[in-house]
Amino acid sequence: MLEIQQLRTDLNNITQQLAKRGYTFPAEAFNALEAERKIIQTQTQELQAQRNTASKKIGQSKSKGEDTSAIMAEVAHLGDALKQTENQLEHIQHHLQKILLEVPNLPHISVPEGKDETSNVRIRQWGEPRQFDFDIKDHVSIGEGLGLLDFETAAKLSGARFSLMKGGLARLHRALAQFMLDIHTLEHGYIETYVPYLVSRDSLRGTGQLPKFEQDLFAVTAGGVESSSTENTPEYHLIPTAEVPITNMVRDEIVPLQSLPLKYVSHTPCFRSEAGSYGRDTRGLIRQHQFDKVELVHIVHPDQSYEALEQLVGHAEKILQKLALPYRVMALCTGDMGFSAAKTYDIEVWLPAQNTYREISSCSNCEAFQARRMQARFRSENGKPALLHTLNGSGLAVGRTLVAVLENYQNADGSITIPEVLRSYMNGLDQLESSGAK
């Protein structure tokens, strides 16, 4: 959420900045509402002030035992007028709030301008794609070839965009998540958290998924459909990312200065409806309704958020380096960034079968955008509460990392060499072969 004062005083500038990310701010409607708000609010407050002074007078007179019927008659008519303006005001404020909640964050000055991902800028690249001397397979063929990856049964259980892993592959998936958690907690200083996978609407509003992106989420009601038909708002949504529960830990909190920065990591499943992505990445593990992710969140002093962003990306990169997976870091352009982000780096891992780099992590500085929605504050140097800055990033998407491992570590015979750093998590195993189903 943007600051409404900023919109009042600097509307043209803001409209321009939002246009860079392809968002048209409804300036006319906003101005009209603001003008109306000003009038109605002043009027309302005047009436309230009148009532308050009169009531105070009544109180004073009564305590002295004087007759108050004269003043009381004077105030009697205020009630209706007040109620009317109060209702009007509330209506206007709601409308303004609705506009405000749907406005994306302003891009940071360093963000390259552009309409879509073709304008993203490569920041750096790490590792050399491996040269294969045999015909390579994609992760689906590899996994199915091993008898450890089964989309058909997953479809029977749930439908499209679900997966089923078995044996060594399921274990490798778990190993990856464990490995990531260990690195982030032991080497990067994150606090591990276990968080709810079902969250309230307030939490989703805090991080920016609601009200605008409800269709991307899965809703859950206690007792199922029947009970939801009476209460038309679902009680819970499945988290689309651990960013939601972790970041909302500081919602409506005033964090003491000395406890900053807060760095949390959590391994959770993520649930996304993937509405609007029909036909994209339908094959394989790349785009699923349910996937695991190790998420990193920083809650920091506003002065430190860009420094923290660089650190955060570095922490995610470290995982790929230790796994020896080639990747590149991209700065997203204005048109490609997510709703809440002021600046985003994507990390893209090399997928040999696709002969391209694919997103495996997205690291964003949201500045005060989420904090303002959440009223997440800290007690600043001068003793006053001030808004925090929040950052989040994947460190990494576990399913996609698994895809990268399968494709980059495949052998001619269809087996997989297990990356060195994962072997201790795999009971010392160094290869995944078709017998791995045991």
Add this chain to the structure above:
RNA sequence: GGAGAGAUGGCCGAGUGGUCGAAGGCGCUCCCCUGCUAAGGGAGUAUAGGCACAAAAAGCUUAUCGAGGGUUCGAAUCCCUCUCUCUCCGCCA
């Protein structure tokens, strides 16, 4: 699921219809005194808005005592609904 208790400022805690944005304490800030492993005295110390202003300060003003609604000229206080916390019972991994 049943029964009961509760939710007040950074924290603790008083306050059951009027001068209460809220006593007192703790903490914190500043000042004074004293002097040295301390203590004492004084002052200050919630948040978010609106108006006006070039802007800041000051000013005027509104709202907020878990949330929402109601009663009333007036609500922290009375009524209703909800949320959350705690205790006991039941059920459950």
